[in-house]
Amino acid sequence: MRAAIITAPEKTEVLEVPTPTVGARDVLVRIRACGICGSDSLYISIGGLPPRQGHMPIGHEPAGEVVDVGGEVSGVAVGDRVVVNPMALADDIIGNGGSTGALADYLLIKDAVRGVSLEVVPDHIPYEVAALNEPMAVARHAVNQVAPRQSDQVVVFGAGPIGLGITIALKSLGVRHVIVADILPERLDKALKVGADAVINSHDEDLTARLIELHGPGDSMWPDRAGTDIFLDAAGVPAVIDAAFGAAKRGAKLGVVAVHKEPISIDFMNVMSNELTIVGSMGYPTEIFEVTKDIVENWEKYNVIISHTFAFDELAEALQCVATPGAADKVVITFE
Missing domain, CATH: 3.90.180.10 (Medium-chain alcohol dehydrogenases, catalytic domain)
Structure with missing residues (x-):
């Protein structure tokens, strides 16, 4: 063979x-x-x-x-x-x-x-x-790690395969509002096709202002924070981390599934004062066949x-x- x-x-x-x-x-x-x-x-x-x-x-x-x-x-x-x-x-x-x-x-x-x-x-x-199935299990584990509630408002950074898989998973779980941010219009079109409620072109638009417009203002000791509950990084660039922490309200979560090839500076005064949670995600400890059911039910979306x-x-x-x-x-x- x-x-x-x-x-x-x-x-x-x-x-x-x-x-x-x-x-x-x-x-x-x-x-x-x-x-x-x-x-x-x-x-x-x-x-x-x-x-x-x-x-x-x-x-x-x-x-x-x-x-x-x-x-x-x-x-x-x-x-x-x-x-x-x-x-x-x-x-x-x-x-x-x-x-x-x-x-x-x-x-x-x-x-x-x-x-x-x-x-x-x-x-x-x-x-x-x-x-x-295998890469979508990676996406499903990232979602499981941040444990979204149906009432949550979420933004996914990156509309590549993992980001799109995360979007499908979030909507399959009934999450109320999911935004996808990317800099490529064709990827954002795909995000809408798989079920995103809104998209943001972070190259052309003010990300924080759009998040506040779509998710409302968020409670924080710092001004100009969005009502977004969960930020998911499927892009792997430092600008995403900066943008997430710059918009995060009190009690928000940041999930990181993307590979970052260089260390990133984090303002821990922001993390402490807003009681932010940072959650990593690697592989699929239990999700390899959990995601299979969703692929079967929504295969047309995954095909995108x-x-x-x-x-x-x-x-x-x-x-x-x-x-x-x-x-x-x-x-x-x-x-x-």
């Missing part, structure tokens, strides 16, 4: 490797779609992760069709459409330094347990949408997140697209 392998820094090849053999507790999945993550670009740039630098399989956002099931596996049948938990085996994480990757014709799910390592989805869900699809034969072009700033939002590889 074919598999995408990082063979050196900045070099990924599609190589012929043996098709896996199914054991009694395993499931073999024919990959039908696999998303490309920003972390894939990072792994490629450094030549892979130890101990597999120079020969590391990649791909950790798969959806596919079950083609073989071990005799000791229950709840999964040949022909089922499935999504996968790449983190199920802590010592062999799929596409993140483990022995296998999902950018391949087939993926062996070792010690397969439905609801732990894989989950079945209905046949009407397109494979490329099902492949969003996908900006490009490429065939596996076009992998080099797809990776270049992902690595080019501003060229794409979510890229998914499809397999015939």
